[in-house]
Amino acid sequence: MNTKDNYILALRGDTLGNVSDDSRPEERFQNQTLRPILKVQNELFLAVFKNYLVKQKIEFHTITPEKKMLVIDKAIQRDMKFRNILKGMIIGFFTLEEFETYTQNSSNLNKRMMNLLIERLKSQLQLLD
Template sequence: MNQRESLLKELRGEAIGTISPQSSTEEVFQNQVLRPILKLQNDLFVATFENYINKNKKDFYTLSIEKKLLLIENAIQKDIKFRNTYKGMIIGLFTLAEYGLYIQNSSNLNKRMMNMLIERLKSQIQLFEKSA
């Protein structure tokens, strides 16, 4: 194991979620790689979304909770450049072996990644309130 790989694994910590012999390859990847990275990068994800709404969606703070949740979802699903920014923050913390697994099934793993990110941001909606 090279230095970068061991540093990344140490930084991310243990797998999050249950992995059983019946788990699919995608499920194992999600719990061993994606969830720990999403947890590690959470503060950066929140700051990035805050920057996005301050630059592009100034009316965000006046929206109802339901519309804010919808905006989070739409921003990540429909704004390709913004979504790619988040993907880069995640993929940049893959080891070479993990990247090899990722590129074999990137479409499904991207969906998992973005859905998990959307849910993570939605669950922290209270952090996106305008400071008085």
């Protein structure tokens, strides 16, 4: 493992969630890689989403919590440019080995990434106003 990979792993910290010998590879990747990255990048994700709201002229503070959740879903699921920016922010924190794992199952892991990010943003609605 190279120095950059060691630095990335040290920055991200420990696994979040349960990982056992019985865990499926996608679940292991989610808990060992994706969740720690999302935690480290949380403030940046919030800032990027707030910027997205401004650029799209969405007055987030004036809509109901239910509509806010729909805005989050639509932004991440339907706006491919925005979605790709978010994926890049996550992939940029992969080690080389993790990137190899990701490329072997990117479709399923992309779904997991985006679902985790959607839930993270939804759980922090008060910080987005």
